Amino acid sequence: MSMSTRGTSCGFAVAIVLALTLAVRGAQTLRERALQLMAGTPLIDGHNDLPWQLRKRFNNQLNSVDLNTIDGTHTNIPKIKAGRLSAQFWAAYVPCETQYKDAVRQTLEQIDVIHRMCSKYPDDFMFATSTEDIRTAFRENKTASLIGVEGGHSIDSSLGTLRTMYQLGVRYLTLTHSCNTPWADNWLVDTGADPVEHKGLSPFGKHLILEMNRMGMLIDLAHVSEAVMNQVLDLSRAPVIFSHSSAYAVCPHKRNVPDSVLLKVKEKAGIVMVNFYNDYVTCSKTASISDVADHFDHIKNVAGPSIIGFGGDYDGVTRVPEGLEDVSKYPALVEELLRRGWSDSEVTAALGGNLLRVFKAVEEVRDSMNATKPDDVPIPLDEVKNPCRTDYGYPAPPGNAGPSFIHSPWALLFSVLLSTLLANQSESFL
Numbered sequence: 001m002s003m004s005t006r007g008t009s010c011g012f013a014v015a016i017v018l019a020l021t022l023a024v025r026g027a028q029t030l031r032e033r034a035l036q037l038m039a040g041t042p043l044i045d046g047h048n049d050l051p052w053q054l055r056k057r058f059n060n061q062l063n064s065v066d067l068n069t070i071d072g073t074h075t076n077i078p079k080i081k082a083g084r085l086s087a088q089f090w091a092a093y094v095p096c097e098t099q100y101k102d103a104v105r106q107t108l109e110q111i112d113v114i115h116r117m118c119s120k121y122p123d124d125f126m127f128a129t130s131t132e133d134i135r136t137a138f139r140e141n142k143t144a145s146l147i148g149v150e151g152g153h154s155i156d157s158s159l160g161t162l163r164t165m166y167q168l169g170v171r172y173l174t175l176t177h178s179c180n181t182p183w184a185d186n187w188l189v190d191t192g193a194d195p196v197e198h199k200g201l202s203p204f205g206k207h208l209i210l211e212m213n214r215m216g217m218l219i220d221l222a223h224v225s226e227a228v229m230n231q232v233l234d235l236s237r238a239p240v241i242f243s244h245s246s247a248y249a250v251c252p253h254k255r256n257v258p259d260s261v262l263l264k265v266k267e268k269a270g271i272v273m274v275n276f277y278n279d280y281v282t283c284s285k286t287a288s289i290s291d292v293a294d295h296f297d298h299i300k301n302v303a304g305p306s307i308i309g310f311g312g313d314y315d316g317v318t319r320v321p322e323g324l325e326d327v328s329k330y331p332a333l334v335e336e337l338l339r340r341g342w343s344d345s346e347v348t349a350a351l352g353g354n355l356l357r358v359f360k361a362v363e364e365v366r367d368s369m370n371a372t373k374p375d376d377v378p379i380p381l382d383e384v385k386n387p388c389r390t391d392y393g394y395p396a397p398p399g400n401a402g403p404s405f406i407h408s409p410w411a412l413l414f415s416v417l418l419s420t421l422l423a424n425q426s427e428s429f430l
């Protein structure tokens with residue numbers, strides 16, 4: 001080999017080593033930059049179902065569970081610390097099967113277990129109900145713990161129940177889960193799997209939106225039909241959230257948000273918090289961290305960086321992307337956004353700035369409506385009448401001056417049998 005050839009080879013080798021070194025340094029710099037941004041701005045996630053895992057696995061017997069060592073879940077305290085998770089909306093979720101049965105009781109028990117999580121681990125969690133609470137928890141290096149009720153069936157069509165839950169610390173209501181309520185259609189309507197019942201919201205549903213504005217509760221449009229999305233965006237006086245939904249244009253699943261709605265969310269200064277569930281990320285069983293970042297990019301390109309947030313849906317889903325296996329992996333997603341050219345200000349907005357702005361605006365609307373009386377008009381009886389519901393307080397049916405009791409086939413049968421028995425007894429005395 002000639003000297004010139006040897007020199008060329010050496011120079012090429014040096015160039016490769018230098019390029020590899022710069023690549024490694026670049027990766028390290030992005031991770032360091034991600035962690036630096038997360039140290040200055042609270043990462044706020046819109047939806048985590050750890051409380052439901054506590055229900056399913058332990059029947060909410062928190063005394064027998066250690067959240068420092070619990071395994072088989074996406075979430076525990078060491079993973080939260082590693083993921084720099086500064087604020088979390090914990091889902092008080094109960095299934096649609098509880099509708100018209102014991103949904104309110106079970107939801108209250110989920111609210112209770114979230115409160116008890118904070119009490120049991122006061123060095124790690126701080127119960128939070130406001131933007132100021134989130135900032136305080138961040139300063140104290142604790143995870144601000146907020147409550148979102150996932151599914152309108154949890155309030156049993158009662159504004160009084162909704163107000164009571166607010167007093168217990170609930171700060172958002174997802175209007176539906178995967179079933180229609182007596183006042184709103186869910187996302188399965190758009191697939192044809194569920195019937196259209198209200199063409200969006202019923203009149204009572206529209207009353208509920210304004211009452212949520214009045215009390216200062218965030219309106220969550222994850223899980224609703226597209227008609228409900230548009231009606232709420234037109235009606236609400238405050239910005240709304242999608243606590244765990246992704247971009248429909250990237251993955252055409254009806255749980256995701258179409259571009260036309262993204263633009264309306266921008267107009268109303270709301271937020272879409274990107275879901276990590278593979279089926280909503282790629283419309284398949286597999287996904288990667290890059291696929292999730294595609295949703296962030298798309299929402300930013302369509303409606304700008306001001307409407308984007310994180311809504312992992314951890315512990316509520318069975319499949320998560322490679323690279324986002326649990327809540328410890330948030331820094332990797334932030335790093336990926338930086339790799340794609342997101343600016344520091346865009347990243348900090350998505351981390352928590354956008355949600356804090358939305359939440360603050362909801363609080364301001366609440367304060368502006370302070371003189372407005374609570375809405376106490378009940379839902380019409382014929383919209384909620386069922387065998388498991390009494391009707392005290394509603395007017396008696398025409399021609400019936402007596403009290404109106406539960407309208408149950410079993411009650412009717414009992415009444416007939418009792419009448420027959422009394423008639424037979426009367427005949428025996430004649």
